[in-house]
Amino acid sequence: MTKLSQVAFFASVIAFACAQCPHMDAMKRRDTIRLENSAFESLESPRTYKGMEIFSEVKEDIRKALKTPREEWPADYGHYGGLMIRGAWHCAGTYRKSDGRGGCDGARPRFAPELEWEDNGNLDNSRIILEPIKEKYGDDLSWADLLVLTGNVAIEDMGGPVLGFCGGRMDDADGTNSLPLGPSTIQEAIKPCPVNGKCETPLGQTKIGLIYVNPEGVMDEPDPEKSVHAIRDSFGRMGMNDSETVVLIGGGHTYGKAHGACEDPPCGEGEMKGKGNNTVTSGLEGPWTTTPTQWDQEYFTNLLKYDWVKFKGPGGRYQFKPSDDSVHIQMFTTDVALLHDESYLALVRKYATDKEALDNDFKYAWYKLVTRDMGPRERCHGEDIPPAQPFQNPLPEPSSATVDVPAIKGRIAKLLRAETEILEGDKDTEGKPYYGALLVHLAYQCASTFRITDYKGGCNGAAIRFVPQKDWPENVGMDKVLEFLGSVHADYPDMSWADLIVLAGEVALVEAGGEPMDFNAVRSDAVSGEHYESVELRDYYVNATVAVRDSMDVMGLTPDQFVALMGRPRSNSQMKRIGLLGSYDTDPSHFTNEYYQLLLNSTWVQSEQNEHVYIAEDSEGVKIEGTHMTDWDMVLINVPELKEIVSEFAADEKWFKEVFAEAWVALMRADLF
Numbered sequence: 232m233t234k235l236s237q238v239a240f241f242a243s244v245i246a247f248a249c250a251q252c253p254h255m256d257a258m259k260r261r262d263t264i265r266l267e268n269s270a271f272e273s274l275e276s277p278r279t280y281k282g283m284e285i286f287s288e289v290k291e292d293i294r295k296a297l298k299t300p301r302e303e304w305p306a307d308y309g310h311y312g313g314l315m316i317r318g319a320w321h322c323a324g325t326y327r328k329s330d331g332r333g334g335c336d337g338a339r340p341r342f343a344p345e346l347e348w349e350d351n352g353n354l355d356n357s358r359i360i361l362e363p364i365k366e367k368y369g370d371d372l373s374w375a376d377l378l379v380l381t382g383n384v385a386i387e388d389m390g391g392p393v394l395g396f397c398g399g400r401m402d403d404a405d406g407t408n409s410l411p412l413g414p415s416t417i418q419e420a421i422k423p424c425p426v427n428g429k430c431e432t433p434l435g436q437t438k439i440g441l442i443y444v445n446p447e448g449v450m451d452e453p454d455p456e457k458s459v460h461a462i463r464d465s466f467g468r469m470g471m472n473d474s475e476t477v478v479l480i481g482g483g484h485t486y487g488k489a490h491g492a493c494e495d496p497p498c499g500e501g502e503m504k505g506k507g508n509n510t511v512t513s514g515l516e517g518p519w520t521t522t523p524t525q526w527d528q529e530y531f532t533n534l535l536k537y538d539w540v541k542f543k544g545p546g547g548r549y550q551f552k553p554s555d556d557s558v559h560i561q562m563f564t565t566d567v568a569l570l571h572d573e574s575y576l577a578l579v580r581k582y583a584t585d586k587e588a589l590d591n592d593f594k595y596a597w598y599k600l601v602t603r604d605m606g607p608r609e610r611c612h613g614e615d616i617p618p619a620q621p622f623q624n625p626l627p628e629p630s631s632a633t634v635d636v637p638a639i640k641g642r643i644a645k646l647l648r649a650e651t652e653i654l655e656g657d658k659d660t661e662g663k664p665y666y667g668a669l670l671v672h673l674a675y676q677c678a679s680t681f682r683i684t685d686y687k688g689g690c691n692g693a694a695i696r697f698v699p700q701k702d703w704p705e706n707v708g709m710d711k712v713l714e715f716l717g718s719v720h721a722d723y724p725d726m727s728w729a730d731l732i733v734l735a736g737e738v739a740l741v742e743a744g745g746e747p748m749d750f751n752a753v754r755s756d757a758v759s760g761e762h763y764e765s766v767e768l769r770d771y772y773v774n775a776t777v778a779v780r781d782s783m784d785v786m787g788l789t790p791d792q793f794v795a796l797m798g799r800p801r802s803n804s805q806m807k808r809i810g811l812l813g814s815y816d817t818d819p820s821h822f823t824n825e826y827y828q829l830l831l832n833s834t835w836v837q838s839e840q841n842e843h844v845y846i847a848e849d850s851e852g853v854k855i856e857g858t859h860m861t862d863w864d865m866v867l868i869n870v871p872e873l874k875e876i877v878s879e880f881a882a883d884e885k886w887f888k889e890v891f892a893e894a895w896v897a898l899m900r901a902d903l904f
């Protein structure tokens with residue numbers, strides 16, 4: 232582990248596990264564990280948030296504020312709309328689909344690091360204008376909802392189309408959740424960006440400090456052609472396709488202007504120094520259309536109508552202007568780029584000629600932009616919520632409610648030791664077939680895709696049956712396990728696959744000696760992979776320590792929950808299918824705390840065949856047959872805070888099983904809203 236990643240790791244362990252500071256004795260820690268700030272608990276807690284009843288009143292207040300001049304920050308063209316749309320877009324535009332981080336939920340542009348991003352210049356002024364509204368409603372209205380709603384009202388007030396509003400965002404207390412977006416040691420540990428301007432996924436932006444791409448061109452080079460790739464790449468990382476990308480850029484730049492009044496900010500004299508006409512934000516200067524407070528097709532028609540020539544604007548940065556000097560409009564390198572790609576150009580032509588297509592595509596793309604970090608539609612509040620959109624992964628109504636759960640449990644219990652030709656399972660100590668550990672693996676793989684960052688993933692929908700999840704390396708063979716479970720599904724077709732997968736894991740755990748767990752048949756199945764936007768495989772980590780830390784964070788698990796879940800029974804046959812050497816344990820049919828004892832009491836040596844595998848050695852240095860762990864397991868004893876938990880679980884099996892059952896159920900239910 233590099234020094235940097237160690238720093239990042241501990242910073243974040245401390246940040247989310249302070250209830251477990253080492254000075255606390257074990258008993259005390261156990262008392263506080265349930266009160267701990269688990270992300271799941273905050274999901275379950277009843278919402279006190281009342282924003283939904285007041286949105287229409289808030290909208291009226293916003294509408295007034297947009298046109299009420301404020302001396303401390305005068306509006307361009309008498310309307311704050313442009314500034315506010317940019318504010319909402321910059322708040323939401325940090326979203327990245329790699330790990331679901333970013334997005335306006337949390338309203339983190341108020342805090343470092345986002346506050347200090349060069350792209351967010353002068354957006355503090357947009358909040359000054361909104362402050363009286365925030366004060367009026369207090370805790371009934373979050374900053375995050377206010378910023379997005381203001382973007383909506385601004386679009387509408389200037390004549391643009393809006394689909395609706397999904398309210399319910401909560402404000403973060405600080406910028407911690409943005410640290411992985413950079414710049415920070417945590418972001419450096421997850422994914423450094425060696426050339427700032429050419430950053431790669433999981434980062435959403437090409438340059439840290441920007442929302443997506445450099446307006447002036449890649450690495451400040453005003454070459455529209457080169458920007459094409461950067462735009463497609465970075466908007467793709469936000470989950471936007473070509474038409475969404477073009478309609479958002481053009482629709483956004485239909486409004487307002489860029490600010491780069493002079494070379495040496497703050498410019499201007501006296502009262503108006505650095506504001507009004509003398510504002511310098513990006514250093515680029517000018518509007519894109521002749522009607523910047525009006526929704527129309529001019530951005531697109533302008534792009535097509537003029538011959539765009541490169542020039543250096545008053546702010547000293549490269550921009551483009553019409554060769555015909557009589558019109559005072561401008562474009563950025565990234566705007567002109569839309570003419571330098573066949574697909575983009577076709578869309579520019581479409582939006583220049585088809586107003587209906589422009590209106591329609593823009594309102595859907597904008598709604599997706601500002602809503603996609605909010606998870607399924609069930610999480611939206613308010614009286615103006617549009618029907619569920621594809622990016623919200625709508626699922627059919629659950630059909631399992633009436634199924635005979637005890638009977639199905641009985642059927643699954645029999646399957647645990649059934650003979651089958653379908654796939655190779657495991658053997659218990661008596662050499663009899665045992666499939667329980669495979670069912671545990673299936674349920675875990677299905678549910679552990681859950682991300683607290685954007686409330687996506689989880690077993691509801693049973694996306695593990697579809698591409699891409701079914702092809703993930705750790706899911707090899709899961710199609711066969713599903714086929715094996717198929718006999719139960721055939722007899723109880725009303726039970727969803729998602730419920731069956733979760734229940735099978737639970738039955739296997741309880742039969743093997745786990746604590747009883749609650750189960751509700753409430754899940755339903757996605758119709759097909761096409762209608763379900765799967766989460767991405769996070770396979771970009773530089774080492775296991777970073778992977779463990781970051782995964783815990785993305786999944787919303789506490790260290791206790793995570794360490795407990797790592798002790799789940801592990802299938803020997805599955806570990807081999809994955810390409811590892813086997814499990815830590817030769818008999819997965821007995822669920823115990825042996826995992827933790829082995830971790831602590833053996834010497835672990837990296838395998839020469841596979842760098843991800845560690846083999847136990849006894850005190851004489853002799854390899855112990857059939858006792859294998861992975862680099863992820865090693866993290867649990869290499870990191871003192873986690874090792875502490877390992878020691879507790881090793882010493883007290885009952886305690887381990889209690890924490891395990893709680894963590895398991897929390898994970899299985901994390902995606903039920």
Ligand code: HEB
Nearest residue numbers: 313314316317320446479480483487488489490512513565
């Ligand atoms: Fe934008 C503005 C860039 C996209 C909306 N932008 C702007 C500016 C810049 C930019 C630089 C200027 C600032 C100042 O003030 O100075 N963008 C950009 C880029 C991109 C974009 C690079 C990608 C390509 N936008 C966008 C989108 C949206 C927008 C997507 C939405 C939808 N913007 C906007 C607005 C504005 C801007 C509204 C104006 C502001 C004012 O007026 O203030």
